[in-house]
Amino acid sequence: MATPLTIADLKKLARRRVPKMFFDYADSGAWTESTYAANESDFSQIKLRQRVMVDMTNRTLETTMIGQKVSMPVALAPTGLTGMQHADGEMLAARAAEEFGVPFTLSTMSICSIEDVASATTRPFWFQLYVMRDKDFVLNLINRAKAAGCSALVLTADLQILGQRHKDLRNGLSAPPKFTPKHVWQMATRPLWCLDMLQTKRRNFGNIVGHAKNVTNIASLAAWTHEQFDPRLSWADVAWIKEQWGGPLIIKGILDPEDAKAAVDTGADAIVVSNHGGRQLDGAPSSISMLPKIVDAVGDRIEVHLDGGIRSGQDVLKAVALGAKGTYIGRPFLYGLGAMGKEGVSLALGIIRKEMDITMALCGKRDINDVNSSIIDGRQ
Numbered sequence: 001m002a003t004p005l006t007i008a009d010l011k012k013l014a015r016r017r018v019p020k021m022f023f024d025y026a027d028s029g030a031w032t033e034s035t036y037a038a039n040e041s042d043f044s045q046i047k048l049r050q051r052v053m054v055d056m057t058n059r060t061l062e063t064t065m066i067g068q069k070v071s072m073p074v075a076l077a078p079t080g081l082t083g084m085q086h087a088d089g090e091m092l093a094a095r096a097a098e099e100f101g102v103p104f105t106l107s108t109m110s111i112c113s114i115e116d117v118a119s120a121t122t123r124p125f126w127f128q129l130y131v132m133r134d135k136d137f138v139l140n141l142i143n144r145a146k147a148a149g150c151s152a153l154v155l156t157a158d159l160q161i162l163g164q165r166h167k168d169l170r171n172g173l174s175a176p177p178k179f180t181p182k183h184v185w186q187m188a189t190r191p192l193w194c195l196d197m198l199q200t201k202r203r204n205f206g207n208i209v210g211h212a213k214n215v216t217n218i219a220s221l222a223a224w225t226h227e228q229f230d231p232r233l234s235w236a237d238v239a240w241i242k243e244q245w246g247g248p249l250i251i252k253g254i255l256d257p258e259d260a261k262a263a264v265d266t267g268a269d270a271i272v273v274s275n276h277g278g279r280q281l282d283g284a285p286s287s288i289s290m291l292p293k294i295v296d297a298v299g300d301r302i303e304v305h306l307d308g309g310i311r312s313g314q315d316v317l318k319a320v321a322l323g324a325k326g327t328y329i330g331r332p333f334l335y336g337l338g339a340m341g342k343e344g345v346s347l348a349l350g351i352i353r354k355e356m357d358i359t360m361a362l363c364g365k366r367d368i369n370d371v372n373s374s375i376i377d378g379r380q
Helices: 007-017 020-026 034-044 089-100 114-120 135-147 166-171 181-188 191-198 218-228 235-245 257-265 287-298 313-321 331-340 342-362
Strands: 063-065 068-070 074-076 126-129 152-156 249-254 270-273 303-307 326-329
Touching: 007 020, 007 331, 007 342, 020 166, 020 181, 020 331, 034 287, 034 313, 074 089, 074 342, 089 114, 089 331, 089 342, 114 135, 126 135, 135 235, 152 235, 181 191, 235 249, 235 257, 249 257, 257 270, 257 287, 270 287, 287 303, 287 313, 313 326, 313 342, 326 331, 331 342
Parallel strands: 074 326, 126 152, 152 249, 249 270, 270 303, 303 326
Antiparallel strands: 063 068
16 A cells, blocks of 8 residues: 555554454444444534635644643543554554654553653653552552653543443453464464564553552453452542642543533543543444533633544544644554554654644634634534
């Protein structure tokens, strides 16, 4: 294939290079995947106003997210098992994001550890926190993120219990992968992926193994993970997390105006309108369809970001027009990573930037900070 021109092109390449169990992990939703599909399709229902005879010179996409300068209103979302899309995947993606001038968010369930990513970067990255029953482990994660110089903590609120993803169950997903005939065949048909994986020692959950109590191998990790996600997580816990962290706090997983108002009351710096990429409550509305309602509910009392369904720069621009101060891309950068490693992540970011820049100009705007609902057809 020639140089990929779209995120869809990168997806095709990733499907050919990454073993099925790991590609499916990145590319799946819960149950019927209706919310996963709606996250993408609902963007296409939003139409833009074309404007002509306007000055399109000296355009800029630079803005800020939680007060931090970004080259465009995009961050790399926290994604689990990123290092199984490509060897050392979190480190490669973090480097690409740093070079591009956008935030990288490391997942608690990453393959490369907080310390690994810190060793591969020169600027602060963000860390995403899952709250576990073992509060000593949670505190240890927070302290490790502080020690690594992370500049924001992203608290995920919508994974108290795990939504059922049929593809993962059918594939027998695990990290490192099992060695059943099915799994061996999947890896044998992806020789380049295997060669890269043989050259790294990072094939397990780096933030957990060796840090959580009695977790020393894949068997103990599986049992620990099953037991540890805390279904009792409540708004009251946010105060403790905020106190322990002491820095910018973002709450991810808000999909209802009432929850958005509750998040404001915690004193968090930003919320992320998100349904976990359609991987939790199947049948929930798309993120973009809820964004205007949540923006209306909280006004300017908290910064609002959006995650879910973004596959182009046009999608980012639409989200900004509807009130998002920033956006997150998960699958687009994972497709790039799986397809081409660090170069693919940079390419995914470049595709989104170019599409956003051209679309903004054709809508009659030169500065991303001036983009608002006036560029949406039917909204004045």
